[in-house]
Amino acid sequence: MAEELPGAWFGFGFCGFGQELGSGHGRQVHSPEPLRAGDDVCRVSASWSYTALSCRGSSAREAERKDEPSGEAKPAQLPLLPGARAYVSPSPPFYRPLAPELRARRLVLGAEHALLLGAHGQLGHGGLEAELEPRLLEALQGVPMAEVAAGGWHSVCVSATGDIYIWGWNESGQLALPARSLMEDWNMVAEEATGLSEEASTLKTVAGDEAGAPTPFIAIQPFPALVDLPLGSEAVQASCGSRHTAVVTRTGELYTWGWGKYGQLGHQDTTSSDQPCRVEYFTNKQLQVKAVTCGPWNTYVYAVEKGKS
Numbered sequence: 001m002a003e004e005l006p007g008a009w010f011g012f013g014f015c016g017f018g019q020e021l022g023s024g025h026g027r028q029v030h031s032p033e034p035l036r037a038g039d040d041v042c043r044v045s046a047s048w049s050y051t052a053l054s055c056r057g058s059s060a061r062e063a064e065r066k067d068e069p070s071g072e073a074k075p076a077q078l079p080l081l082p083g084a085r086a087y088v089s090p091s092p093p094f095y096r097p098l099a100p101e102l103r104a105r106r107l108v109l110g111a112e113h114a115l116l117l118g119a120h121g122q123l124g125h126g127g128l129e130a131e132l133e134p135r136l137l138e139a140l141q142g143v144p145m146a147e148v149a150a151g152g153w154h155s156v157c158v159s160a161t162g163d164i165y166i167w168g169w170n171e172s173g174q175l176a177l178p179a180r181s182l183m184e185d186w187n188m189v190a191e192e193a194t195g196l197s198e199e200a201s202t203l204k205t206v207a208g209d210e211a212g213a214p215t216p217f218i219a220i221q222p223f224p225a226l227v228d229l230p231l232g233s234e235a236v237q238a239s240c241g242s243r244h245t246a247v248v249t250r251t252g253e254l255y256t257w258g259w260g261k262y263g264q265l266g267h268q269d270t271t272s273s274d275q276p277c278r279v280e281y282f283t284n285k286q287l288q289v290k291a292v293t294c295g296p297w298n299t300y301v302y303a304v305e306k307g308k309s
Contacts, residue, residue, distance in 0.1 A: 015298065139224050178274055237292060251288075253279075256276070
């Protein structure tokens, strides 16, 4: 896969802990920048407060906050999430066998849920109750799946034919469905720009069309929803951050949407979006995206020059 291709890794988004994100200046990178680690990186894994880079030759290194004057990383327990009372544990993980009929191809973890991609194809069962045992997602039964990804509180899977299914929490538009918080932000900007009265602004928020029908905001999508990319593009890979989503297409384009406060969408700004938008950086640079991996608040992309295999 990525390790066999003559390309480079790029990063953008939050880097307040010294994560390996391009130039790494300040706390945010708003547009893709090549990683300073060089071209020997073959895999990137991103956590909330650090980034791990796997390099050719079986070497590995981490990029994280440097607290010592000498520049060496100060060893310390790192919380799993901001403000969480949970830490990485050196203890061996517990073992839990699957049902005999299940054969797992991939396991991905969200903040509070897990997804298994089986060998034959947030939970997606239509309710908000916790599930204590692995359970087949009946809404997608019979649809062969190629990829699966877990965000903070949302989930994505990509079918063998390139369709995208997504479900879970939609607070920041990470499901590519209308989000109330984004509309309220838009109305606030519009009011400041045009001097709309409070009454007019409120009317604009609740009215979704000329007929006065309310905008169908979606806070939670309990069943998998089909997401269409612009121009009918087909997906081959997806990755999720805490509240943003990134998808690679068959033609090597990158689409992102959701929470953009730290520039993790790669659109040269900090705007959030509930619509899939192509990251133009790679198109303009004549680069073909091959892989994407999201940290909670940032994004890493592997790309090659077009025409290379």
